[in-house]
Amino acid sequence: xxxxxxxxxxxxxxxxxxxxxxxxxxxxxxxxxxxxxxxxxxxxxxxxxxxxxxxxxxxxxxxxxxxxxxxxxxxxxxxxxxxxxxxxxxxxxxxxxxxxxxxxxxxxxxxxxx
Amino acid sequence: xxxxxxxxxxxxxxxxxxxxxxxxxxxxxxxxxxxxxxxxxxxxxxxxxxxxxxxxxxxxxxxxxxxxxxxxxxxxxxxxxxxxxxxxxxxxxxxxxxxxxxxxxxxxxxxxxxxxxxxxxxxx
Numbered sequence: 468x469x470x471x472x473x474x475x476x477x478x479x480x481x482x483x484x485x486x487x488x489x490x491x492x493x494x495x496x497x498x499x500x501x502x503x504x505x506x507x508x509x510x511x512x513x514x515x516x517x518x519x520x521x522x523x524x525x526x527x528x529x530x531x532x533x534x535x536x537x538x539x540x541x542x543x544x545x546x547x548x549x550x551x552x553x554x555x556x557x558x559x560x561x562x563x564x565x566x567x568x569x570x571x572x573x574x575x576x577x578x579x580x581x
Numbered sequence: 582x583x584x585x586x587x588x589x590x591x592x593x594x595x596x597x598x599x600x601x602x603x604x605x606x607x608x609x610x611x612x613x614x615x616x617x618x619x620x621x622x623x624x625x626x627x628x629x630x631x632x633x634x635x636x637x638x639x640x641x642x643x644x645x646x647x648x649x650x651x652x653x654x655x656x657x658x659x660x661x662x663x664x665x666x667x668x669x670x671x672x673x674x675x676x677x678x679x680x681x682x683x684x685x686x687x688x689x690x691x692x693x694x695x696x697x698x699x700x701x702x703x704x705x
Contacts, residue, residue: 468641501694510674510696511625556624563638566613566630566678569694573624 469494469561473572481580486544488575490557493538499560499567500533500540504553505574511556515542547579583609585677587697594665595705602660602700604675610655611677615694616648619672631658665704674699 470493480486492500498519503511517524517531517540524531530543544551557572584607594600604614613632617625629645631637631652639645649661658677662669676694 508672508699508701510698513694563630566632568627568630569615569676570627571617571625576622 469497469559469568469570471557471559471570471572473557473575475575476573477576477578479578479580480547482547482549484547486542486547486551486577486579488542488555488557488577489539490541490559490572491537491539492559494559494561495535495538497559497561500531501558501560501569502529502531502542503556503558503571505556506553514555544577547577549579549581552577552579583607583677583679583695585611585675585695585697587675587700589700590698591701591703593703593705596666597664600662600665600702602662602673602675602702604658604660604677604697606656606677606679606695609677609679609695611658611679612655613678614652614658615676615678616650616658616660617674617676619674619699621672625674628660662702665702667704670702670704672699672701 473490501516502514504514505511515529515531517533528545533540555575558569560567560569586605588603615630616628618628619625627640628643629637629639629650631650633652633655637650652658675697
């Protein structure tokens with residue numbers, strides 16, 4: 468089955484600096500890669516996603532890149548702010564007969580230091 | 582985005598009792614619902630996938646007799662933790678998908694998951 472790895476597990480950056488989180492996936496059939504932000508005790512919130520036919524996508528301070536050949540995808544947050552502090556999960560979606568199944572990476576705890 | 586309601590938000594129960602968690606899609610028909618479990622400081626682990634009107638598909642290592650899933654309508658899925666024990670204490674969260682059936686290779690439709698607010702289960 469699909470396996471998603473994520474690094475680093477924890478990340479601390481100074482406010483204003485950039486943060487990069489990297490993920491790899493195992494199943495080349497995966498075709499959709501969402502990123503979620505989760506605050507303690509809350510539901511995950513989709514912050515950006517990318518499909519397999521696109522190499523890069525940007526939304527204001529957040530960007531995601533995808534390398535299908537290497538099965539790598541990354542989240543880039545620029546000009547980080549304290550409110551960006553949270554746990555971030557990458558995920559990969561794989562088609563299972565009649566539905567897409569989303570498998571999550573282990574998460575990255577991001578701390579933005581004021 | 583679409584709204585998914587999950588109840589209860591938290592529950593405390595005695596060991597040996599059963600707990601039912603409901604997940605409702607309020608403004609769309611959820612053809613597929615997913616149940617995840619999340620232990621503290623860990624990732625969301627997929628437990629099972631339920632499709633309306635059919636049996637749930639459980640992930641490896643998840644006991645189907647322990648975690649009963651019912652998806653009786655296009656707007657409601659329930660997870661029942663039977664004979665709960667302290668090790669079942671966790672954050673359970675559902676998500677719903679409204680994507681229509683499609684075959685591999687066809688143009689992609691909206692694949693976003695809509696999450697419920699989660700249920701914190703504490704078994705004493």
